[in-house]
Amino acid sequence: MQQTNKLRPFFENLEFERDDNHMVINFGPQHPSAHGQLRLILELDGEQVVRAVPDIGYLHRGMEKMAENMIYNEFLPTTDRTDYIAATANNYGFALAVERLIGLEVPRRAQVIRTMLLELNRIISHLFWLATHALDVGAMSVFLYCFREREFAMDLMEDYCGARLTHSAVRIGGVPLDLPEGWLGALAKFVNELPGNIKDYEDLLTENRIWRMRLEGVGVIPPEMAKSWGCTGIMLRGSGIEYDIRKEEPYELYDELEFDIPVTDACDSYGRYKLYIEEMRQSARIIQQLIAMYDDTPPELMAHAPQYISAPKEDIMTQNYSLMQHFVLVTQGMRPPVGEVYVPTESPKGELGFYINSQGEPYPYRLKMRAPSFWHCGILQDLLPGTYIADIVTIIGSTNIVFGEIDR
Amino acid sequence: MMRPYTPKDNVQAKAYYTDRFWVAPKVPHEPVPQEGVYAEDLAAVSAKCKVEDAYIERDQLVIHIDPNENIAALKILKEERWYEMLSELSAVDFLAERGGFEVFYQILNLNTAKRIRVKCFVKEEQAIESVNPLYRSADWAEREMWDLMGVKVNNHPYLKRLIMPDDWEGHPLRKSYPLQGDEFAQWYEVDKIFGKEARDIIGPENRDPARVDRYDTERFARLGHEVPRGAPAEEAMKSEETPIQYQEDEGVFMIEKLSEERSKVLERRK
Numbered sequence: 001m002q003q004t005n006k007l008r009p010f011f012e013n014l015e016f017e018r019d020d021n022h023m024v025i026n027f028g029p030q031h032p033s034a035h036g037q038l039r040l041i042l043e044l045d046g047e048q049v050v051r052a053v054p055d056i057g058y059l060h061r062g063m064e065k066m067a068e069n070m071i072y073n074e075f076l077p078t079t080d081r082t083d084y085i086a087a088t089a090n091n092y093g094f095a096l097a098v099e100r101l102i103g104l105e106v107p108r109r110a111q112v113i114r115t116m117l118l119e120l121n122r123i124i125s126h127l128f129w130l131a132t133h134a135l136d137v138g139a140m141s142v143f144l145y146c147f148r149e150r151e152f153a154m155d156l157m158e159d160y161c162g163a164r165l166t167h168s169a170v171r172i173g174g175v176p177l178d179l180p181e182g183w184l185g186a187l188a189k190f191v192n193e194l195p196g197n198i199k200d201y202e203d204l205l206t207e208n209r210i211w212r213m214r215l216e217g218v219g220v221i222p223p224e225m226a227k228s229w230g231c232t233g234i235m236l237r238g239s240g241i242e243y244d245i246r247k248e249e250p251y252e253l254y255d256e257l258e259f260d261i262p263v264t265d266a267c268d269s270y271g272r273y274k275l276y277i278e279e280m281r282q283s284a285r286i287i288q289q290l291i292a293m294y295d296d297t298p299p300e301l302m303a304h305a306p307q308y309i310s311a312p313k314e315d316i317m318t319q320n321y322s323l324m325q326h327f328v329l330v331t332q333g334m335r336p337p338v339g340e341v342y343v344p345t346e347s348p349k350g351e352l353g354f355y356i357n358s359q360g361e362p363y364p365y366r367l368k369m370r371a372p373s374f375w376h377c378g379i380l381q382d383l384l385p386g387t388y389i390a391d392i393v394t395i396i397g398s399t400n401i402v403f404g405e406i407d408r
Numbered sequence: 409m410m411r412p413y414t415p416k417d418n419v420q421a422k423a424y425y426t427d428r429f430w431v432a433p434k435v436p437h438e439p440v441p442q443e444g445v446y447a448e449d450l451a452a453v454s455a456k457c458k459v460e461d462a463y464i465e466r467d468q469l470v471i472h473i474d475p476n477e478n479i480a481a482l483k484i485l486k487e488e489r490w491y492e493m494l495s496e497l498s499a500v501d502f503l504a505e506r507g508g509f510e511v512f513y514q515i516l517n518l519n520t521a522k523r524i525r526v527k528c529f530v531k532e533e534q535a536i537e538s539v540n541p542l543y544r545s546a547d548w549a550e551r552e553m554w555d556l557m558g559v560k561v562n563n564h565p566y567l568k569r570l571i572m573p574d575d576w577e578g579h580p581l582r583k584s585y586p587l588q589g590d591e592f593a594q595w596y597e598v599d600k601i602f603g604k605e606a607r608d609i610i611g612p613e614n615r616d617p618a619r620v621d622r623y624d625t626e627r628f629a630r631l632g633h634e635v636p637r638g639a640p641a642e643e644a645m646k647s648e649e650t651p652i653q654y655q656e657d658e659g660v661f662m663i664e665k666l667s668e669e670r671s672k673v674l675e676r677r678k
Contacts, residue, residue, distance in 0.1 A: 057571040062587075064556075065580060069421040069587045100466055101435065227492045227518070230545035241518060248521040332425060339435025341466050342496065342514050342525060355514065357500050360432025362423050366500040370514075378548040407571060 021045060029058045033136045033393040036403030038377065044389060052384035054377055059407040067367035071333025072098055072172060075367075080166035082371060082405040086125040088117045088157075089347035090405075091170040096251060097343040097354035098172045101336045102308050109297035110174035115253045116187070116290045117160070117169055119283040123194065124153045125348035126280045130201060133273070133397040137214050142204050149197050152190055159183055172334075173309035174302035179294070188291050191284040198280055205273070215270035219383060219395035222267060229382070230375040233350025234279070235399065238272035240265030245346040253293070259286050269398035308334040333362030342370075349373055349400055371405035417504035418583040437463035437470075445522050449489050457481045468523045475511070475528040479537050482513060482526060486542055491515040491524060494543035497550065499530070499557045501583045508532055509559050513539065535560035556581035 023044045028034035037058035043051040063082065067075045079090040092114060099106065106114075131146035154164045159180055161169035169175060205211045221231065226239040236243055244261040246254040262278035264271040303309050310329050311322035338360040344353040350372030357366040376399040383395060440450050440462050446469045450462050453471060457480050461472040473481045485491040496514035503509070506529070513526040530536050538561045539546045550561045551570040558579035561567055569576060577592045578585055588594070598610055 057573070060571045062580060065585075065587060068583075103435075225544075228544040230493055230495060230543070232495075243518050243521075332423065335423075335430075335432060337433040337435050339465060340525075341435070342468065342523065344495065344523075351495060353496060353514070355496060355498070355512075358435075363421050368496065368498045370496040374548065375545050378545065381547075382544070 022050060027392070029055075033396065035132070035396060035401055037407070038396065038401070038403065040380070040384075040392070042384070042389070042392070047388045047390070049384045049387055049389060049392070052381050054380045056377060056403070056406050059403045061408065063408040064367055064369065067364050069363060071362045072336070072364065073329075073333065075364075076171065077166065077168045079369075080168055082369065082408055083125075083347065083349060083352075083373070083402050084165055084404045085128050085402055086121045086348045087163075087165060087167045088121040088169055089125075089345065089352060091168055092118055093343070093345045093347065093352045093354050095170050095172045096345060097341055097356050098336065099303075100343050101339060101341045101356055101358055102305065102334075103337075104173060104303050104305055104308065106174050106303050107298065107300035109178070109294070109299060110301050110303075111253050112290055112294050112297055113175045113179060113301075114170055115257075116287055116294075117157075117167070117175075118252070119286045119290070120153055120156060120187070121167075122283045122348045123280055124150055124157070126276050126283075127153070129348075129397075129400050130273075130276060133394075133400075134205065134211075136393045136397040137211065139205065139208075139211065142201055145197070145200060145204070149194065156183070156187055156190060159186070171302070173305065174300075176301070178299070178301060184291055184294060187287065191287045191291075194284045195281055198277060202277060206277075212270060214391075214394055215268065215273060215398070217268050217270075218387070218391045219269045219272075219398050220267045221379070221383065223265075225379070225382065229379040231350070231379065232372050232375070233346065233348070234272050234275045235350060235372075235376055235379075237261065237263045238275055239267045245344050245351060249344065251345060253290070256293075257286050257289050269394055272398050308336070335360055335362050344370070347372060349402065349405070350376065352405075369405070369408055371408060373399075373401040373403075373406045377401045377406050415504070416584060419586045420583055421587075435465055437465055440464060440469065445517075445520050446524075449485065449491075449522075449524060452484050452488050453481050456484055465525075468525055470525045470527060472527050472529075475530045475534065475536050478511075478513070478526070478528055479539060479542070482515070482539055482542055485515060485524065485526070489517065490519055491517045491522075493518060494539070494545050494549070495523070497539070497546055497553065499553050499559045501557060501581065502529075503532060504583055508534070509557060511536060511553070511559060530559060533560075535562045537562050538564040540564060555579070558582060 025042050025044060027040035027042055029037045029039040031038075034040075037056075039055040039058065041053040041055060042049055061081070063078055066078060070078070076091055076094060079094045080087040082090050127146045127150040131143040131150070134142035134146070157167060157169070158164050160183060161167050161177070163169075221235065221239050223239045223241055226236050226241065231239070232243075240263060242261055242263045245251075247261055259282045262275045262282070264275060266274075302312065306325050308329075310316065310326040311319070315322040316326045317323075336358045338358060340355065340357040342353055342355045344351050346352075351370065352372060353370035355366070355368040355370065356364050359365040379399070380396070384392060387395065440446055441464075446464065449469060450459070450471065453459060453473070457477040458474050459471055460474065463470055471481070493516040494513060495516050497512070499509040499511045501509060508529055508531040511528055511530055514523065515526065516523050528536070536559065538550055540550065547565065548570060550564055551567060553559050554561055554567055555569040555571050556579055568574065572580065578590060580589075594612075594615065595604075595607055598606055598615055602610070
């Protein structure tokens with residue numbers, strides 16, 4: 001007996017039993033292959049999907065609302081929690097948006113460190129993707145190998161900033177810390193060994209018959225569909241459109257670095273898998289170049305902008321005016337100029353953009369995160385119909401969605 | 409005693425202190441150059457639609473248009489100027505100041521790597537036409553905009569709440585919506601599971617197990633030295649440990665305690 005004002009879950013409104021041969025099944029939100037909290041309502045004709053309705057919002061924490069009630073520096077650690085696989089990319093996207101709103105130049109050494117962290121984080125994220133995707137498809141051993149290397153990369157992150165997942169290592173105006181002793185050596189060792197490890201994964205997967213059968217021709221996204229759905233990152237490049245924000249709209253040091261953008265017109269999951277592998281190699285190549293750049297940089301780590309950024313700790317402890325500025329910036333927060341920016345960056349998942357509308361207050365008037373996974377999740381409703389139920393997990397895996405940033 | 413007046417149309421955090429003579433600087437709005445990609449884009453739009461304002465802000469072209477012409481303007485930009493990707497679509501709440509929303513469409517040309525922000529001002533009760541036929545990605549973006557901001561969208565194929573539950577009341581990203589949620593939000597689970605009549609029985613302190621009472625200084629930060637509510641805390645701090653145990657003395661079943669002697673600490677990673 002259901003009372004009208006009592007709990008009435010929505011799946012009870014679905015008609016599971018039907019007169020035709022169709023069946024409605026509920027996938028998630030607690031499905032191990034749902035990559036978090038994805039709920040899919042699937043209408044099946046036999047084994048074939050007729051209609052798919054993704055349902056999101058199970059991890060909604062109201063981050064954009066929180067941003068409106070936090071000073072800019074206060075919000076930065078919250079961005080860690082959006083795409084928690086690649087926290088530095090989020091920190092960086094937000095920091096860059098605020099910097100561009102203010103019109104700030106970041107010191108050279110901070111740029112080198114930031115780019116290093118971004119690329120290291122890209123490797124971590126791609127390794128995680130490969131591990132979980134292979135596990136979804138059924139290749140258990142790849143998962144173990146990838147997590148071994150990911151662990152080493154996270155150790156490096158931990159040595160630098162103390163955190164493994166939620167780094168907050170990039171701050172508005174620069175980075176808070178210089179690299180610790182011996183860190184560059186360890187990083188060089190890691191990136192020099194990585195191509196060999198990537199070869200191991202490729203030996204396990206690339207020519208593996210089962211892997212190819214499960215991925216080739218599955219989850220085909222034609223270029224028009226990719227453009228229309230706002231696909232970015234590997235989802236776009238996997239459909240034959242060469243667009244990488246690092247190359248096209250360079251930020252940080254990417255215009256000085258040499259790297260290739262892998263593109264394929266295979267449009268399927270297998271093509272995207274190949275791109276992920278190749279991007280890891282390119283990231284290792286970028287980091288090798290950055291290690292060489294580090295030594296020539298002057299030691300400043302934070303931008304000099306007393307109105308917005310606290311002075312170095314040494315100045316705060318010795319100079320009265322720096323201390324006063326620091327006090328005001330900590331208790332009240334910086335007040336960026338009135339205006340709005342939209343700043344795109346290339347996160348491991350795709351185009352991560354921050355739209356910030358500032359009214360000259362210490363709190364953003366409106367902050368909108370353009371999270372790539374949001375759009376890559378929406379595409380499922382057009383991508384899944386026509387596929388077989390066994391391929392759904394592969395397709396979800398190959399979109400590389402993370403629910404922290406879909407629901408925000 | 410009278411409660412101090414607080415405006416209800418914007419309940420978000422406010423600056424505690426603002427200098428009376430402080431004038432916030434502005435991000436410069438540069439005029440659109442006479443030549444170049446942006447000049448051609450703007451010329452294409454203004455030939456067919458009424459452009460209310462256009463400028464370059466931080467290297468991106470911003471065009472203000474009439475809300476009724478959003479389809480027309482975006483169609484020109486997409487089909488004649490190849491702005492084929494809609495990167496972002498959302499709204500900014502200006503209900504308190506101007507009685508409406510500023511809707512923006514952030515579009516991207518993949519060939520020239522140029523970005524345009526098309527903006528229009530929508531009154532609170534005014535509905536905007538869906539751009540779903542032009543950009544498929546507007547499907548979810550418009551649903552989210554409706555869900556969180558309450559901007560109405562006409563001719564959307566499936567305008568249903570996206571992020572909040574279907575039976576939610578109110579639009580959480582509006583400035584009039586408090587951060588902690590309104591009364592409906594705070595009692596949502598209790599109302600759904602037990603019914604409204606259970607509100608009094610459960611009470612606000614048991615409503616949310618994660619609730620932190622910031623004014624409760626008695627039971628906060630005394631881990632291992634807890635006192636009953638209201639009892640003096642000094643007594644507890646004198647005693648060694650409170651009888652509340654977080655772990656059994658002999659350890660947890662199946663879990664071995666880490667002993668320093670028997671474990672090996674690596675100097676560095678292999």
